[in-house]
Amino acid sequence: IRPKSTSSIDFSAFVGYEVFNVGTLSATLSSNVNIAVAGISLNRPFTASAEMKIPDLASFLMDNEQIVIALSADFDAGIKGLSMDVGFRLYNPTKIPLTASELDIIVYRVDNEMKTALAQDTLTDCLLPGKNETCLKTTFKIPLISFLPVVGDGVPDWFLLTIRGDFIIADSNQQIPVQLNGYLSGNFFGTTTDPKILS
DSSP states (O other): OOTTOOOOOOOOOOOOGGGGGTSEEEEEEEEEEEEEETTEEEEEEEEEEEEEEOOOHHHHHHTTOOOEEEEEEEEEEETTEEEEEEEEEEEEOSSSOEEEEEEEEEEEEEETTEEEEEEEEEEOOEEEOTTEEEEEEEEEEEEGGGGSOSSTTSSOSEEEEEEEEEEEETTSOOEEEEEEEEEEESOSSSOOOOOOOOO
């Protein structure tokens, strides 16, 4: 190192995800320094260290807020069948914009433990800005024939609404798979049993 000058040393290291549990990350550089002055050479040990506080990941990304995902459905029954408006509401609590990609919305009828697909729609890619709520929706026309008995003694026990797709982190190829299920009673005039979770 020349007089009145600086020098830098580059290094790299790999740390696992458990680093978020330790609170503080420390780096230490140890070496020997040779000092030459007026023909006299001295060798001395040298140590430098730095510490970095590791932020709480939830607080850092979400600012102590929660991801809110809601699935809703409004329907209007007529003599020709059922008109169903399906909505998907999401609040992105992070400051990082996401993209909802290839969201499939599927409507099933559920009879006992059997499910039958009635309708499906794929939504176009949609930007989910940070710190904002985004609403997506689509409408299905389900014909009356879909309500005819499959098993059991009449109308479907339940309607199963499924939304599945990927959330892509902005400017990256990192994807977060998401699936959300919701049940609606298929018996508009009577009672139903509790829905069983179907895969």
